[in-house]
Amino acid sequence: MQRKIKATAVEALTKSLAGDSFEFVLHVPSEYDYRYMGEIRDELIQVLKEVHLQTHGKNLPVYGVPPSNLKNYVTSKDDRKKNIFKIPEESFRLTQEDLVKESTIKSATAVDENPDLQKIQAKLIYSKNKTEQSISLNQFKVTRMTSRSAYERNYIVEHITNNNLIYTLKELKKDSLLDTDKITSAKIEVEVAKCDHPLLCTPEFIFQAPTGLYMLFEFMKGKDLSFLLDKYKRFPEKMAQFYATQLVLALTHLHANKIIFRELKPDMVLFDSKGYIRLNAFGIYRFLDEKKHQQITTSLANSPNNQEYLAPEMITGEEITRSTDWWTLGIIIYEMLVGIPPFFSKDPHMVKQNISHRPVAYPDPVKYHILVSDAARELIGKVNISSC
Secondary structure (H helix, E strand, O other), rough: OOOOOOOOOOOEEEEEOOOOOOOOEEOOOOOOOOOEOOOOOOHHHHHHHHHHHHOOOOOOOOEEEEOOHHHOOOOOOOHOOOOOOOOOOHHOHHHHHHHHHHHHOOOHHHHHHHHHHHHHOOOOEEEEOOOOOOOOOHHHEEEEEEEEEEEEEEEEEEEEEOEEEEEEEEEOOOOOOOOOHHOHHHHHHHHHHHHOOOOOOOOOEEEEEEEEEEEEEEOOOOEEEEHHHHHHHHOHHHHHHHHHHHHHHHHHHHOOOOOOOOOHHHHHEEEEEOOEEHHHHHHHHHHOOHHHHHHHHHHHHHOOHHHHHHHHHHHHOOOHHHHHHHHHHHHHHHHHHHOOOOOOOOHHHHHHHHHHHHHOOOOOOHHHEEEEEEHHHHHHHHHHOOOO
């Protein structure tokens, strides 16, 4: 590595689609291009896409080309001086690599990325502490965005009038799916009551504004399951059992209240300061009818992100039931024990095929030193049954 490259300077990326190649090119118009090779290529690309989206408010263009050697797609110093840029044609753009739909990005503004809460006219429609009714959205300030999707954005915020206490803010935008004007305090009370469980996150405050709903949650200091999996790769079976037991309890409570999670994945599994899970189950689904539920489910199934956690019925468009959540729980248990989801593929097009047609396989315990007990295998094989 000759020099450091600012991730924010990368404006496009080209990767080889050859099965035996890990080559990729970083296109940096302000300097010149860099060609690399590495087995962690896909992981690096994912990080660059997320950085680009958060800093530029748009998708990082990712191109896929057939050759295994990408020397013809690298803009050199001399090329740059001659205003020659060797970026592939638009027909090679891999739109399935986009993190967010282009239509969503085009409608976004700088305020959408980092909203100035002091300028939003919002009314308090729910407070967990019934005596605390004087709080307003204007008393909070966004410090950073933590995640975004086509339907919601999540931020870390500070309560600037109360010792800078930290909260998590979930912003549900008003759009064709969510009519926030029709969401009443009574409706909120009912939905919060359904999620009243020590292993579930429920809002501290909810504000209603012309632009959408703003929900403030207790800030979880313990990161999330995705963070732990990235750090430790896989867990001892007792540790996986500890987390899986809590997930079963949380899902059972939701199902008893006729709530199907639908989007269970590691970054939805938060941890409190004592190390217990707090499942983030209070999102846009709480306020949609079944038809709109299906619209989001279809969107999720067509997105390249987190496809490893889809249940087969989400791919085929069949009815979503409690089995959907149990299936995904099995995927997460497998990942906690093995280190990757059972249907993972470097080729995103193959993930759905694997889910629909490939049986769950386990790594050779002698070759890879990964031992999954018979009891764990039996559980993983059964959790997609709705009567679990």
